[in-house]
Amino acid sequence: MTDIFVAMNLGGSFSSGKLLAVQVAPSGVPEASFTQINYTTVVGDTDLAGAATSFAAAISANAVMSAAGIVATAVGTQIQLRATNSPRLKTVFATSPITASYIDSFCPTLASFVTGNNFLNGMVHFRLDSSGKPDWTVYNGGALALSSLSVTFKGMQINTDYIYRCVIDGQNVSGGVWDTAGNVISTASGSDSRIATWAGASCFFEGGGADLLRYKHAWATLRANQKS
Structure with a gap:
């Protein structure tokens, strides 16, 4: 893979004063040990892409995220998170009429x-x-x-x-x-x-995404007759 990320994707209709939240677990950390980062949209965000930009900045500025080497970047309505070892999103949340969903760069x-x-x-x-x-x-x-x-x-x-x-x-x-x-x-x-x-x-x-999983070798064994 040339790029690995996990992301929160915003949808619905933009509105100010709405809570966005994401729970992030650094790589290799138990799922219970997550950090929740909140952001409330403001009029100046203008639209969903603007809200994504503001929320990404808030995540990158979070002390726990910084210590774990996690950086968030807005790409359109996506808030993409990257680290040396890809982190995990436990939960994403948005207050109506904004919606939130989870996506990642691939899933073989x-x-x-x-x-x-x-x-x-x-x-x-x-x-x-x-x-x-x-x-x-x-x-x-x-x-x-x-x-x-x-x-x-x-x-x-x-x-x-x-x-x-x-x-x-x-x-x-x-x-x-x-x-x-x-x-x-x-x-x-x-x-x-x-x-x-x-x-x-x-x-x-x-495999999915722009960078499909590539196999150099593949093998299989049928246990009953030990064929491979």
Whole structure:
């Protein structure tokens, strides 16, 4: 990736005197250890892009964000956050009529689904967002949380090669990302009774954003016959 960011995107209609808030967790910090930064729009912001510019400046000026090396930049209505290791947004919030949503620069996915099943139904997903946080889900027309999931994560870095592995074994799943020196970046493991039913013989890799995920090597093993 040439650029990795997480962002709060403003929508709706601009109005002054409205609260904007974002909760930011630095890379590798537990989700509970977040910092919330608030901003109230003013008449001088004029529009959503102006509010984004003002809010980005407030985030960059925050002492905790500065200490964590997190910098916010406004790009249109987006408030993009970057650091050496990409940070994580826990929650975004805006008072009506302004709306807020979360976006990031990419979200690669490895999905497995039953052969012949309808696309986007009955799948098992291992995915990673640009904050470096991995996630396993079962997917049936929408992402469904596993009954048990344990996650550790550290933010991704730009222009870096990573090794991306995952295993589906009965009702259990595990996966993670390593750097080329073998250091663990992110891991996710869990279990769910639906995994064994929905994990199938077909799989696909997916990346999003302007800088698509690039694979130099890909491998797979079918456990029953040990074919690879």
